Amino acid sequence: MSYQNNSLTKLALQKFKKNFWGVFSLGIIVCIGLISIFAYLFAPDASKNANQMHLSIHSKSPGFDVQMLTIPSGIESNQNFFSKLFFGKNNTDTEIPIQSYEVNNNILSYTEYASDGLKGLEKQIDLSRFPNSNYKNYIELRSFEFGTDKYGRDYLSRVLIGSRISFFIGFVAVFISLIVGLLFGSLAGYYGGKVDAFIMWIINITWSIPTLLLVIAITLALGKGFWQVFIAVGLTMWVEVARVVRGQIISAKEMQYVTAARALGYNDYRIITKHILPNIFGPLIVISAANFAAAILIESGLSFLGIGAQPPMASWGAMIKDHYNYIILGKPYLALIPGFCIMLLVMAFMLVGNALRDALDVKT
Numbered sequence: 001m002s003y004q005n006n007s008l009t010k011l012a013l014q015k016f017k018k019n020f021w022g023v024f025s026l027g028i029i030v031c032i033g034l035i036s037i038f039a040y041l042f043a044p045d046a047s048k049n050a051n052q053m054h055l056s057i058h059s060k061s062p063g064f065d066v067q068m069l070t071i072p073s074g075i076e077s078n079q080n081f082f083s084k085l086f087f088g089k090n091n092t093d094t095e096i097p098i099q100s101y102e103v104n105n106n107i108l109s110y111t112e113y114a115s116d117g118l119k120g121l122e123k124q125i126d127l128s129r130f131p132n133s134n135y136k137n138y139i140e141l142r143s144f145e146f147g148t149d150k151y152g153r154d155y156l157s158r159v160l161i162g163s164r165i166s167f168f169i170g171f172v173a174v175f176i177s178l179i180v181g182l183l184f185g186s187l188a189g190y191y192g193g194k195v196d197a198f199i200m201w202i203i204n205i206t207w208s209i210p211t212l213l214l215v216i217a218i219t220l221a222l223g224k225g226f227w228q229v230f231i232a233v234g235l236t237m238w239v240e241v242a243r244v245v246r247g248q249i250i251s252a253k254e255m256q257y258v259t260a261a262r263a264l265g266y267n268d269y270r271i272i273t274k275h276i277l278p279n280i281f282g283p284l285i286v287i288s289a290a291n292f293a294a295a296i297l298i299e300s301g302l303s304f305l306g307i308g309a310q311p312p313m314a315s316w317g318a319m320i321k322d323h324y325n326y327i328i329l330g331k332p333y334l335a336l337i338p339g340f341c342i343m344l345l346v347m348a349f350m351l352v353g354n355a356l357r358d359a360l361d362v363k364t
Contacts, residue, residue, distance in 0.1 A: 015359040022355020025348040032345055035160060036167040040088050043157035044145075048088035050157035051312040056113045056120070057097050058152040059331055060144060066113055068142040069096045071129060088161075101139065103127070108135055146337060150322060159337060162314035165303075166296050166345060169230050173295035174288045176234025181241025182284075186272050188242070189249030199242070206239050215298055219307050229308050233295050244287055248280035282360035289353030293346040300342050316342050 016022055040046045057066055073092040097113035099120055106127045114120035127133040146155035188199040206214070218232035252258065253276065261271045302308035303317025311318070316338035323334035 012359045016355055019355040019358065021351045022359075025351035025355070028344065028348040029352065032163055032167055032348075036163040038085065039161045039164055040085055043154075043160045044142075045154040045157035046084070046089050047091040049312045049314055050088070050154060050161050052091065052095055052153060054095065054097050054148070054152035056115060056152065057144075057148050058115075058150050059326070059334070060148045060152075061331075062145060062147040062155075062333065064144045064147055066097045066142055066144075067099070067101075068140055069098045069101070069110055070094070070138045070140075071096065071125065072131065072138065097142075098139075103135070106133065147333070149319070149334060150326075155334070155337070158314045158319060159316070159341060162316045162319060162338065163341065163345075165226070165309050165313070165315045166299060166317075166342065169233060169299045170292035170295045170349070172230040173234040173237055174291050176231065177237035177241050177291055178284070178288065180235070180238035182245055182277070184238070185242035185245025186249060186277070189246035190253055190268065190272055190276070192250075196246070199246075203239050203242055206236075211236050211298065212301060215302060216305075216307060219302065224307055224310055226309055226313065229299060229302055233298050233302075236298075237291050237295065240291070241284070241287055244283055245280065248283060249276055252276050252279060282356075285360065286353050286357045289349050289356060293349040293353070296342060296346050296349070 035042060043050055045052050057064070071094040073094065075092045077090055077092065079090055096110070099111045099113050101108060101110035103109070107124050108127055109122065109124045111122050112120035127135055130138055144154055144156070146159060149155050149158060184199050184203070188196040188203075214236045215232045218235055219228055222228040222232060249272070257275060258271060261275050266274075299308055299315075300317030300320070303315045304321045306318075306321065308317055309315040319338040320335050323331075326332065326334045327336075
């Protein structure tokens with residue numbers, strides 16, 4: 001039996017590897033996953049939530065360059081390496097975009113950057129503010145590859161860090177939906193009768209409520225926040241899992257191997273978990289891939305409505321909300337870039353789901 005399972009697994013893997021779009025999409029998902037985990041390592045602005053605002057350079061086009069003066073605060077940070085890597089750097093220094101500067105008599109005179117060709121304010125600072133009076137290490141040419149948003153934040157950094165919410169909400173939502181769906185679907189399908197009728201009544205009621213409306217209700221009940229959205233999305237996606245598990249168990253429990261397991265005196269828990277569920281794992285993988293995509297879209301919709309991840313946390317849906325009016329103001333890329341990222345990730349999960357469906361189809 002074990003040899004046969006291994007053979008079927010190898011056959012499914014071989015079929016999946018032959019599907020170009022499935023393998024390509026899986027590569028995209030892995031890349032986005034690595035970027036989301038190590039976002040602060042790739043982001044030009046590694047501050048927490050990439051929230052360094054420079055209002056004087058707001059809404060600049062991709063490829064914009066400006067000289068940036070960093071004024072040390074003198075406050076020592078006790079952050080360790082892993083905290084900076086996964087949660088961003090607590091930046092206490094002051095960053096100022098400047099047009100020009102000069103040094104005379106240990107005084108650094110600089111002109112702040114001003115939009116529309118206007119002359120910025122002229123200010124001075126004593127060189128003693130810099131360690132060893134070495135001001136040159138604190139003036140650099142900063143390039144914004146994706147431009148800046150309406151608050152003057154680096155848009156590329158916001159896009160990279162915003163991938164975390166869209167990517168990880170899929171894992172959390174699918175995990176919650178699998179736990180709840182497997183529990184209710186297994187009980188309904190295996191025991192039938194009144195248990196099945198009661199669980200199907202709950203499923204039908206949940207199914208009849210629009211998904212977004214149900215998520216909004218759960219989110220308002222739990223409160224606005226990062227984890228509340230994850231839980232709310234997961235609690236609305238278990239219904240489809242439960243229906244599929246119920247149907248698969250109803251057909252599987254009449255098989256000879258289940259009858260043999262009962263004859264051997266195995267309890268119901270072992271029969272369900274050790275014998276039935278491993279044999280219906282294929283459809284669950286396909287549903288999980290589809291639920292990944294659905295969770296990403298739901299979270300984006302919630303963030304767009306303002307009840308998802310809260311500012312200053314970066315989220316692709318929230319970025320679209322902040323800049324959708326720029327579509328008619330001549331800077332459509334501010335809304336199109338995060339929209340394209342959502343489309344790419346959702347499409348990748350859908351193509352992987354289709355490839356897994358074909359690979360796990362025993363008829364072919």
